[in-house]
Amino acid sequence: xxxxRTTRALVALLVLxxxxxxxxxxxxxxxxxxxxxASAVRTLYYDSSRAAEFAKVIxxxxxxxxxxxxxxxxxxxxxxxxxxxxxxxxxxxxPTSLGSGRVWMGRQAVQQGYYPLRIATHELGHILGLPDxxxxxxxxxxSGSSAGTSCRNPNPNAQEIAEVDRKFARGVLxxxxxxEAVRVF
Ligand SMILES: [Zn+2]
Numbered sequence: 001x002x003x004x005r006t007t008r009a010l011v012a013l014l015v016l017x018x019x020x021x022x023x024x025x026x027x028x029x030x031x032x033x034x035x036x037x038a039s040a041v042r043t044l045y046y047d048s049s050r051a052a053e054f055a056k057v058i059x060x061x062x063x064x065x066x067x068x069x070x071x072x073x074x075x076x077x078x079x080x081x082x083x084x085x086x087x088x089x090x091x092x093x094x095p096t097s098l099g100s101g102r103v104w105m106g107r108q109a110v111q112q113g114y115y116p117l118r119i120a121t122h123e124l125g126h127i128l129g130l131p132d133x134x135x136x137x138x139x140x141x142x143s144g145s146s147a148g149t150s151c152r153n154p155n156p157n158a159q160e161i162a163e164v165d166r167k168f169a170r171g172v173l174x175x176x177x178x179x180e181a182v183r184v185f
Contacts (some may be wrong), residue, residue: 045082047084087107092184132183136149
């Protein structure tokens with residue numbers, strides 16, 4: 001009797017856990033079947049209420065990612081997966097798991113002449129699971145500051161886009177733990 005109740009409780013817990021894991025996925029429209037699965041997108045919410053003068057550039061960076069990748073969407077809202085902060089240090093990101101973490105829009109790089117929109121898309125790239133690729137050319141978003149202050153490319157390249165879409169592909173259980181190391185611009 002006790003065993004059976006325990007088993008039932010465990011099954012209930014498992015169902016609840018799977019339900020929570022799946023909660024991050026929304027299906028567009030009311031389509032069912034394979035089309036519904038293909039159009040499933042994971043939405044990540046960001047909080048830019050403490051991003052000070054960078055709030056607008058964060059929205060623009062989110063729009064760039066949304067126009068580039070198909071398996072994940074960045075949207076302002078709560079509960080936030082991503083918290084954006086502003087400070088006087090060097091821009092950096094601290095991913096905690098795939099799709100969540102903190103971004104600091106450090107003013108130091110902006111004052112040195114680096115392009116704020118490239119900084120913002122780069123740091124969001126870390127939250128989306130991309131590592132730094134330095135030194136690298138301006139065509140690479142994850143080459144960050146190594147491409148120099150003249151580089152004003154805020155767009156991920158085809159390889160970076162494909163990498164993010166692969167990480168957020170439906171069917172992949174997105175519980176990948178990222179090293180909680182701080183990654184800089
Ligand atoms: Zn970086």
